[in-house]
Amino acid sequence: MPEKTLINSHSRKTSVFLTALMAFLLAFLILGGNRDNPRMMAAGAVYLVFLTVITYLIFRTGMVGKYRSIFFATYAVGFSLSFIPMLIETRGSMFLSGEEILSLSAPLCHLTLPMIAIPAVVYGFLIFPTKLFSEMGFFPMLYLWLGATLFLGRGWCSWGCFYGGVDEFFSKLLPKKIVSSKNFNYTLRFFPYAFLLVIVLWAFIALEPVYCTWFCPFKAITEFIKPTNWLMWVQTGIFVSIFLGLVVVLPLLMKRRTQCGLFCPFGAFQAVIGQVNPYRVKIDGEKCTKCNTCVQQCPTFSLTEEAVSKGKSCISCTRCGKCMDVCPRGAIQYSLIGVPLRNSEKGGGFFGEVFRPDTLFIFGALLFGGVLSSGMVSTSLLRITNLAVNGSFLLK
């Protein structure tokens, strides 16, 4: 067995430089936005320290999948701990009432965008009860999505999505997988694409955000309409079952992100549109011994034996870095379209390491995700402090 080489590792000097640059930019963007709120600034500073440590560990060790996962799960927990209490503070519960729908007060999330796009273009209005310019309204979310697509492609699903970390969190809880995926039918990974087509057409015909109404598992940790009749109870049963099955139980048993890899229609949408992003995950055919360790461990089922023999991950790859962590030969790497793969793990001095495709991708992705998550994680830190001091998650 050859000694394991980590292709994404950097020298101490380069790691310190990249970490310092990241800390400076994060401080400017996170703390700069909270100048008028000292408590948020203090919480932001704590999160900044966390992100700085994660940055150093990623660059120094090259264990992108491992340390990104800690960041991503923290982000998801922070999102839940800030969003649910915020709903309780403003509405008294997680229920979305008719009054809020009529006044267009429902926060929009990125999962809705593929469904509302066609009706918006054809009829010129939104089929989701949200405002155009409110904080979590249509245009801010569209702007966020455009940026995420440009900077991350489908890497959004492993570096920026505030839901993706939830099944990542559950997939990391048990030390070993209980259900083996050796006999897994990889055809199932095409389901999100078919599902995307169905919900987009269904939403256009029904003029209703059908994925939100019927299927979205993350309503279980955000908001949902209080069931008052049998149909609503059926809808509630469906999304709660999907949440428990695909976000909690299967990730626990398989140690894979089953919701992201086998269900999420937005992930499928992002996989296609995200091709505009210039980064790819490629496999060096000369180094690869076809041991298929990466195939067995890819969290989103984006590596198959066929993909490995072709030398690249599938379109659904979320650039999480797990395959690079586990490859015993260091044969898998982040690459840029049209740029030859690196031969050596050592990147040719300081500038050689700074201007490597993996360095540029990880730096941009962590900066994007770090700033995006800062508000949610900082608020959750304040809520945890409040719980410890005053016995309540609620700040008001």
Place this chain on the structure above:
Amino acid sequence: MADIKGIFRRLGVKFMYLLALTLVFLVPVFYMMFKSGIIETIGKKIPIKEGTFVEADGEIKIKRPESR
């Protein structure tokens, strides 16, 4: 011919690195522009309106369009 191909290939590699570097620099710019009002400025030029939701038969539904 091989030389010309080599030059274009090297230029292509340089362009990709330049693009990658630009994307990294654009991340802070992206967040700084978020609160600059650019979203409203551009958004107001796009002909999309908020939906009108109505209560019908005890359920809240979007008011369907007659024609655009």
